Amino acid sequence: MVGGTQYPGSIGENLLLELRRGLVVLAVLARLxxxxxxxxxxxxxxxxGLEIEEGTLYPLLRRLEDQGLLASRxxxxxxxxxxYYRLSAEGRRIRDGLAAEWNNLAHTMEGILP
Amino acid sequence: xxxxxxxxKDLLERYVREVGRHLPRSRRADVLAELRELLRDQIDDxxxxxxxxxxxxxxxxxxxxxxPPDGVxxxxxxxxDVWIGPELYxxxxxxxxxxLVVYSALSGLWALGIxxxxxxxxxxxxxxxTSRSWTDVMLGAIANVGIVTLIFGVVERIGHRGQRGAxxxxxxxxxxxxxxxxxxxxxxxxxxxxxxxxxLIFNFAPDWLGLFVIRGDGWGTFPVxxxxxxxxxxxxxxxxxxxxxxxxxxxxxxxxxAWSRAGDLALGLFGAAILYRIVIGGPFxxxxxVMKPVLVIALVATLIGSAVRAVRLxxxxxxxxxxxxxxx
Numbered sequence: 001m002v003g004g005t006q007y008p009g010s011i012g013e014n015l016l017l018e019l020r021r022g023l024v025v026l027a028v029l030a031r032l033x034x035x036x037x038x039x040x041x042x043x044x045x046x047x048x049g050l051e052i053e054e055g056t057l058y059p060l061l062r063r064l065e066d067q068g069l070l071a072s073r074x075x076x077x078x079x080x081x082x083x084y085y086r087l088s089a090e091g092r093r094i095r096d097g098l099a100a101e102w103n104n105l106a107h108t109m110e111g112i113l114p
Numbered sequence: 115x116x117x118x119x120x121x122x123k124d125l126l127e128r129y130v131r132e133v134g135r136h137l138p139r140s141r142r143a144d145v146l147a148e149l150r151e152l153l154r155d156q157i158d159d160x161x162x163x164x165x166x167x168x169x170x171x172x173x174x175x176x177x178x179x180x181x182p183p184d185g186v187x188x189x190x191x192x193x194x195d196v197w198i199g200p201e202l203y204x205x206x207x208x209x210x211x212x213x214l215v216v217y218s219a220l221s222g223l224w225a226l227g228i229x230x231x232x233x234x235x236x237x238x239x240x241x242x243x244t245s246r247s248w249t250d251v252m253l254g255a256i257a258n259v260g261i262v263t264l265i266f267g268v269v270e271r272i273g274h275r276g277q278r279g280a281x282x283x284x285x286x287x288x289x290x291x292x293x294x295x296x297x298x299x300x301x302x303x304x305x306x307x308x309x310x311x312x313x314l315i316f317n318f319a320p321d322w323l324g325l326f327v328i329r330g331d332g333w334g335t336f337p338v339x340x341x342x343x344x345x346x347x348x349x350x351x352x353x354x355x356x357x358x359x360x361x362x363x364x365x366x367x368x369x370x371x372a373w374s375r376a377g378d379l380a381l382g383l384f385g386a387a388i389l390y391r392i393v394i395g396g397p398f399x400x401x402x403x404v405m406k407p408v409l410v411i412a413l414v415a416t417l418i419g420s421a422v423r424a425v426r427l428x429x430x431x432x433x434x435x436x437x438x439x440x441x442x
Binding site for chain 2: 037038039043053054055056058059060062063080081082083
């Protein structure tokens with residue numbers, strides 16, 4: 001599980017944070033072909049093995065929306081009014097490009113890592 | 115869905131409001147509405163896992179995981195570097211408003227010809243000499259608010275980073291939510307009594323307003339009000355009558371609302387107009403050398419108070435329309 005790894009010391013933690021930052025964006029974009037609200041997305045990603053802190057995920061959704069990668073709307077479900085997010089056309093295009101780049105990098109890193 | 119209990123709701127609302135204090139007004143309501151629901155989802159989820167644990171305890175746990183409100187607000191800030199971040203934003207806004215209100219009040223007095231001079235409180239400079247034009251006054255306002263912005267920008271970069279650890283943060287330390295519309299019935303009754311006493315003394319026993327003097331044959335009073343004060347009496351009576359009616363209506367309603375706040379603002383401006391009339395008019399008391407400067411200070415305080423109330427009223431109308439703000 002990605003989120004469960006612990007690195008003692010601030011240098012290790014900072015490097016891990018940096019490594020995860022771009023990864024989290026790609027993971028969020030990858031899971032929003034279908035409409036989801038913040039907490040459902042968090043649980044979905046956790047179920048897939050990626051733990052993201054709420055304080056990171058919820059603001060990230062807003063920022064991605066500000067950048068035009070996500071679209072959102074308020075919807076009432078089970079008596080609860082929630083904000084649902086899904087990929088925009090631009091978000092899908094960016095997500096596909098990032099995913100291709102990720103696959104290339106993963107393949108390359110397999111050859112680099114000891 | 116579980117209905118939130120009083121303690122849990124209170125803690126949740128205190129947290130959400132504290133996050134809101136650090137967010138720009140333009141996106142505050144929308145972000146907070148979403149954040150509130152997301153936190154409720156988490157609390158419900160945790161409660162279904164641990165049904166025997168107190169919900170307030172679970173709320174505190176969820177909020178602790180979420181982290182300090184200013185840190186969460188920082189996450190909602192645009193990615194681009196900002197001049198003043200969410201942590202300092204509330205203090206910056208308050209300081210800028212204070213500077214602007216004081217400057218505006220002095221501008222008003224300068225325009226009325228009551229104030230002429232300059233005040234320098236480093237790094238601020240309020241210059242209202244007779245040679246100044248309205249353009250100079252406007253540029254002065256921009257310059258003084260600019261100084262506040264500059265100072266906070268510098269502090270943002272060098273002053274406060276990393277002062278507080280998220281690990282030590284406790285949600286129970288969040289400030290309580292005050293109900294801005296609640297009135298104190300006792301305070302309101304005392305206010306009505308004060309208005310009535312003032313009106314009765316000015317109309318029927320002006321000699322009672324004076325200095326008590328002890329003489330050899332007993333004690334007496336030295337009246338303060340000059341006979342000419344009666345020129346202002348019709349205006350003062352109108353003010354007291356409106357004030358009495360307004361505060362009686364507020365007492366009857368039990369809470370402040372949009373119309374009573376607007377009425378209070380109008381009453382404050384009416385009072386300022388009467389004070390101005392007294393200040394520029396003839397003698398009002400036998401001690402005008404002392405009393406007139408006191409009245410000028412009261413006039414400035416009234417104008418500043420009215421400006422602050424006007425800004426709050428506009429903000430509330432912007433945030434909630436003319437509907438009464440629900441009690442927290």
